[in-house]
Amino acid sequence: MNCAIEILGTEGASGLTHRAIDHRLGFPEGTTSNYFRTKLAILEAAQESMWKSDMEEMHRILEAAADDRSSVASGSDVAISVIEAWMRGEGGRLRQRARMEIQLLAPNSDELWLQARNFSTSTRDSIARFLDDMGLQGTEDHVRILQALGNGLILDRVLWGREGSPLSADALKQTLTAIFESWK
Numbered sequence: 737m738n739c740a741i742e743i744l745g746t747e748g749a750s751g752l753t754h755r756a757i758d759h760r761l762g763f764p765e766g767t768t769s770n771y772f773r774t775k776l777a778i779l780e781a782a783q784e785s786m787w788k789s790d791m792e793e794m795h796r797i798l799e800a801a802a803d804d805r806s807s808v809a810s811g812s813d814v815a816i817s818v819i820e821a822w823m824r825g826e827g828g829r830l831r832q833r834a835r836m837e838i839q840l841l842a843p844n845s846d847e848l849w850l851q852a853r854n855f856s857t858s859t860r861d862s863i864a865r866f867l868d869d870m871g872l873q874g875t876e877d878h879v880r881i882l883q884a885l886g887n888g889l890i891l892d893r894v895l896w897g898r899e900g901s902p903l904s905a906d907a908l909k910q911t912l913t914a915i916f917e918s919w920k
Protein backbone atom coordinates (compact mmCIF):
# COMPACT_ATOMS: atom_id res chain seq x y z
CA MET A 737 0.00 0.00 0.00
CA ASN A 738 2.89 2.37 0.63
CA CYS A 739 3.63 2.46 -3.09
CA ALA A 740 0.02 3.36 -3.97
CA ILE A 741 0.03 6.07 -1.28
CA GLU A 742 3.31 7.44 -2.62
CA ILE A 743 1.91 7.59 -6.15
CA LEU A 744 -1.26 9.31 -4.92
CA GLY A 745 0.84 11.80 -2.98
CA THR A 746 3.19 12.64 -5.84
CA GLU A 747 1.17 12.14 -9.01
CA GLY A 748 -2.40 12.39 -7.78
CA ALA A 749 -5.29 10.04 -8.41
CA SER A 750 -4.85 10.19 -12.17
CA GLY A 751 -1.34 8.75 -11.81
CA LEU A 752 -2.49 5.79 -9.74
CA THR A 753 -2.81 2.76 -11.99
CA HIS A 754 -2.11 -0.93 -11.61
CA ARG A 755 0.68 -0.55 -14.15
CA ALA A 756 2.24 2.41 -12.27
CA ILE A 757 2.36 0.37 -9.05
CA ASP A 758 3.84 -2.65 -10.84
CA HIS A 759 6.44 -0.47 -12.56
CA ARG A 760 7.46 1.40 -9.41
CA LEU A 761 7.84 -1.85 -7.45
CA GLY A 762 9.63 -3.64 -10.29
CA PHE A 763 6.89 -6.29 -10.49
CA PRO A 764 5.78 -7.99 -13.68
CA GLU A 765 2.87 -6.20 -15.31
CA GLY A 766 -0.43 -7.49 -13.94
CA THR A 767 0.85 -8.36 -10.47
CA THR A 768 -1.11 -5.63 -8.68
CA SER A 769 -4.26 -6.68 -10.54
CA ASN A 770 -3.98 -10.12 -8.92
CA TYR A 771 -4.45 -8.51 -5.51
CA PHE A 772 -6.62 -5.49 -6.34
CA ARG A 773 -8.97 -6.10 -9.23
CA THR A 774 -9.97 -2.44 -9.62
CA LYS A 775 -8.55 1.01 -9.02
CA LEU A 776 -11.35 1.48 -6.48
CA ALA A 777 -10.03 -1.50 -4.50
CA ILE A 778 -6.58 0.13 -4.42
CA LEU A 779 -8.08 3.44 -3.28
CA GLU A 780 -10.11 1.74 -0.53
CA ALA A 781 -7.07 -0.17 0.73
CA ALA A 782 -4.93 2.98 0.63
CA GLN A 783 -7.58 4.98 2.50
CA GLU A 784 -7.84 2.30 5.17
CA SER A 785 -4.07 2.07 5.54
CA MET A 786 -3.67 5.83 5.97
CA TRP A 787 -6.57 6.08 8.39
CA LYS A 788 -5.21 3.26 10.57
CA SER A 789 -1.77 4.85 10.61
CA ASP A 790 -3.17 8.28 11.51
CA MET A 791 -5.44 6.89 14.23
CA GLU A 792 -2.62 4.85 15.79
CA GLU A 793 -0.47 7.98 15.91
CA MET A 794 -3.28 10.09 17.35
CA HIS A 795 -4.09 7.52 20.05
CA ARG A 796 -0.39 7.19 20.93
CA ILE A 797 -0.16 10.95 21.47
CA LEU A 798 -3.45 11.11 23.40
CA GLU A 799 -2.38 8.26 25.69
CA ALA A 800 1.02 9.84 26.32
CA ALA A 801 -0.66 13.11 27.27
CA ALA A 802 -3.47 11.55 29.32
CA ASP A 803 -1.99 12.74 32.63
CA ASP A 804 -1.51 16.33 31.45
CA ARG A 805 -4.88 17.55 30.23
CA SER A 806 -5.46 19.84 33.18
CA SER A 807 -5.50 23.01 31.12
CA VAL A 808 -6.78 24.04 27.75
CA ALA A 809 -3.24 25.16 26.87
CA SER A 810 -1.99 21.60 27.32
CA GLY A 811 -4.96 20.43 25.22
CA SER A 812 -3.88 22.84 22.51
CA ASP A 813 -0.37 21.37 22.63
CA VAL A 814 -1.82 17.87 22.22
CA ALA A 815 -3.96 18.89 19.23
CA ILE A 816 -0.96 20.55 17.59
CA SER A 817 1.19 17.47 18.31
CA VAL A 818 -1.30 15.24 16.46
CA ILE A 819 -1.19 17.45 13.36
CA GLU A 820 2.60 17.71 13.53
CA ALA A 821 2.91 13.92 13.81
CA TRP A 822 0.65 13.38 10.81
CA MET A 823 2.70 15.84 8.77
CA ARG A 824 6.18 14.77 9.96
CA GLY A 825 8.70 14.73 7.15
CA GLU A 826 8.09 14.47 3.45
CA GLY A 827 6.43 11.08 3.96
CA GLY A 828 3.77 12.61 6.19
CA ARG A 829 3.11 15.38 3.71
CA LEU A 830 2.79 12.85 0.87
CA ARG A 831 0.47 10.64 2.95
CA GLN A 832 -1.80 13.57 3.76
CA ARG A 833 -1.84 14.69 0.13
CA ALA A 834 -2.79 11.14 -0.84
CA ARG A 835 -5.56 11.16 1.78
CA MET A 836 -6.89 14.41 0.33
CA GLU A 837 -6.80 12.99 -3.19
CA ILE A 838 -9.03 10.13 -2.06
CA GLN A 839 -11.34 12.45 -0.12
CA LEU A 840 -11.84 14.52 -3.26
CA LEU A 841 -12.87 11.37 -5.13
CA ALA A 842 -15.18 10.12 -2.37
CA PRO A 843 -18.29 12.17 -3.27
CA ASN A 844 -18.33 10.43 -6.66
CA SER A 845 -17.99 6.90 -5.27
CA ASP A 846 -20.48 5.34 -2.87
CA GLU A 847 -17.84 2.90 -1.61
CA LEU A 848 -15.17 5.53 -0.93
CA TRP A 849 -17.72 7.92 0.54
CA LEU A 850 -19.09 5.32 2.99
CA GLN A 851 -15.59 4.31 4.02
CA ALA A 852 -14.54 7.96 4.45
CA ARG A 853 -17.70 8.68 6.45
CA ASN A 854 -17.02 5.76 8.78
CA PHE A 855 -13.41 6.85 9.28
CA SER A 856 -14.49 10.44 9.87
CA THR A 857 -17.06 9.33 12.46
CA SER A 858 -14.44 7.29 14.29
CA THR A 859 -12.06 10.26 14.28
CA ARG A 860 -14.81 12.52 15.66
CA ASP A 861 -15.47 9.97 18.42
CA SER A 862 -11.80 10.20 19.42
CA ILE A 863 -11.96 14.00 19.34
CA ALA A 864 -15.09 13.95 21.53
CA ARG A 865 -13.31 11.73 24.10
CA PHE A 866 -10.33 14.10 24.01
CA LEU A 867 -12.58 17.09 24.74
CA ASP A 868 -14.35 15.18 27.52
CA ASP A 869 -11.00 14.25 29.06
CA MET A 870 -10.13 17.95 29.10
CA GLY A 871 -13.38 18.69 30.93
CA LEU A 872 -14.81 20.62 28.01
CA GLN A 873 -18.45 20.55 27.00
CA GLY A 874 -17.80 19.54 23.42
CA THR A 875 -20.99 19.43 21.38
CA GLU A 876 -21.23 17.64 18.04
CA ASP A 877 -20.70 21.02 16.39
CA HIS A 878 -17.54 21.63 18.45
CA VAL A 879 -16.16 18.24 17.45
CA ARG A 880 -16.88 18.91 13.78
CA ILE A 881 -15.28 22.36 14.04
CA LEU A 882 -12.12 20.89 15.57
CA GLN A 883 -11.99 18.21 12.88
CA ALA A 884 -12.47 20.82 10.14
CA LEU A 885 -9.74 23.02 11.66
CA GLY A 886 -7.39 20.03 11.68
CA ASN A 887 -8.17 19.24 8.05
CA GLY A 888 -7.63 22.88 7.12
CA LEU A 889 -4.30 23.03 8.94
CA ILE A 890 -3.19 19.87 7.18
CA LEU A 891 -4.25 21.32 3.82
CA ASP A 892 -2.26 24.46 4.63
CA ARG A 893 0.82 22.34 5.36
CA VAL A 894 0.34 20.29 2.18
CA LEU A 895 0.00 23.43 0.05
CA TRP A 896 2.85 25.36 1.63
CA GLY A 897 5.05 22.47 2.74
CA ARG A 898 7.97 23.28 0.48
CA GLU A 899 8.25 26.79 1.86
CA GLY A 900 7.11 26.00 5.37
CA SER A 901 3.70 26.89 6.66
CA PRO A 902 3.12 30.63 6.97
CA LEU A 903 1.25 29.89 10.21
CA SER A 904 2.98 30.70 13.46
CA ALA A 905 2.99 27.88 16.03
CA ASP A 906 2.38 30.42 18.80
CA ALA A 907 -0.58 31.95 16.98
CA LEU A 908 -2.04 28.49 16.40
CA LYS A 909 -1.69 27.59 20.08
CA GLN A 910 -3.28 30.88 21.14
CA THR A 911 -6.17 30.35 18.74
CA LEU A 912 -6.83 26.77 19.86
CA THR A 913 -6.55 27.78 23.50
CA ALA A 914 -9.09 30.58 22.95
CA ILE A 915 -11.44 28.14 21.23
CA PHE A 916 -11.11 25.59 24.03
CA GLU A 917 -11.62 28.30 26.66
CA SER A 918 -14.87 29.30 24.99
CA TRP A 919 -16.14 25.71 25.28
CA LYS A 920 -15.74 25.53 29.08
